[in-house]
Amino acid sequence: MSNGPVLAQLMGQAEEEGADLITLRAIVEEAGELGAVRALKHLGLDDANAAKDMAELRELLAAWxxxxxxxxxxxxxxxxxLGCALLLIGIAVRTGFSGWVK
Structure with missing residues (x-):
């Protein structure tokens, strides 16, 4: 599925008509969609398993x-x-608890 020809056609139409607002919006939409498709393809997320892969990655990230x-x-x-144990040892030494043990 390639939107390249559609984008080229819209750009030609904009040039012929003096580029009205509707045509420019259509160009921007098609360019955005084409860019998104290319980005997903570049990332390897353009197949039928992409949604499942993304869900698994999100689950893995949450577990991490x-x-x-x-x-x-x-x-x-x-x-x-450890801090509490050291505090208790310090208190025991300070109060002479070691003498009680002997």
Whole structure:
């Protein structure tokens, strides 16, 4: 499906008629559609499976974001626990708890 000839025809018509607003809008529409088709073809998304591929990519990206968020939460949780443990050890040393243990 190529819109190139349609675009060339509209450009010729605009030149002959003095380029009225409707013709120019049609040229812009056809050029935009042609550019979008070319971009999708360049990306390899011009086949029947493109919608499925994009859905899978979005799902994969969402899973990646969830995994990053989970790792960040886990790391923060461990750092908080480590800080609390160090605080408790410091309090125990400061209050002489080591003497109680002996």
């Amino acid at each position: 974001r969830d995994a990053k968020r989970s790792v960040l939460k886990a790391a923060i949780g461990w750092l908080v626990r």
